[in-house]
Amino acid sequence: MKLRALARLAPVLVGALLGTGCVTATVDEMVFNEPLEGVGDAGVVILGRRHASDYETEPDFIECIGKHIQRGDSSINVIGELEFLNALYPWFEPRTAPLRPADIDRLMAQPPVAEKLATLQTEYLVWVDGSTVQTNSAGSMTCGVGPGGAGCFGFGTWGNDSTYEATIWDFTNRAEVGRLNTSASGQSYMPAVVVPIPIIAPVQGTACDGLGDQLLKFLSSEH
Template sequence: MKMLLALGLVLITTGCVTSTVDEMVFNEPLAGIGDSTVVILGRRHASDYETEPDFIECVGDHISRRDNSITVINEIDFINSLYPWFEPRTAPLHPEDITRLLEQDPVAQRMLELKTEYMVWVDGVTVQSDSAGSMTCGIGPGGAGCFGFGTWSNDSNYEAVIWDFTDQAEVGRVNTTATGQSYMPAVVVPIPIIAPVQGTACDGIGDQLLEFLSSEY
């Protein structure tokens, strides 16, 4: 048991994740965003998946934690305050839709109140694949226990597109991918060794957005 636990700690510490980040910025602010705000929203208009709300929250927390001068509006609060214009079936898909949105007086007024200058649309998902191995658990005279070994892959692919509501245009784009292998050895007690794939992707996008939004980077 001690040997297996030690192995698990080593693998978690060294990590089993590979990632890449690609950035393309068209018009980078020179001194941060001042007292303006930014909102990070997940794309959920696809029929086969939705960008996970916890990933959107992770990116927002990453930015706020690294630079507390940046005000990140909570995704759910933003969507609720602008209902129904940012529901999956009505949300703008292209920067050209900003003009149409701002023609709606309630939208223009609310955006002015929120001081929202930048909107970041995040599109993507983390999926699990390539599961292998087996595990058996049971209860016997000596107590309950499990025996076996399992492994699986996790793959993250996310793209963040930055819209400038002042210029009514797309001003930047960031793409990140991460892949990792997780393990579950079990001798009496299963020990999950989870590759932090989604967290790595979150950090990658968060760091790139900070370079764009923050005056400190």
């Protein structure tokens, strides 16, 4: 009887916590040469930096930014990361990818690279560097099986921090034309009254929205 009563109480506790964790976010923008008419018929590719040994920029985060931009302006041609990497292999592998805008000249001097960039109509390249990490955790939880059934009891919490930087390269002018920074942090919860129910703070999604909005402002003709 007590087990069933606690089970009925669980949704109430979840509702009291509003269903999601708390998130705070900031976005810093430093644009040097904003296009006046958007991308037009050209394309933009968004790539994640994966040169560090202790982390990589998550592919799903890169995909999230691309979808966010296309939802905001369907006229923007966002070239898929995997499609671009396969077409330009091995020039954008971690060991060979350009690290500075000055490296664009070296790339364009390679006829196969210049030809493929022209075929894909790539005008802008957005490098995204960063990751989402878990920062702390606390609480405890126990699970067991009794005469009335199985259940878990306890409470856990953990934090996540997202920090990303987007650097925009212009292949036409062979220069860096903009830089954006976004950070988000949040606290997630796991209350357990018979059934553990995670209440996740959408930290990475918030960072994606913040960075996507600023890139959309830069790239879109719908100002």
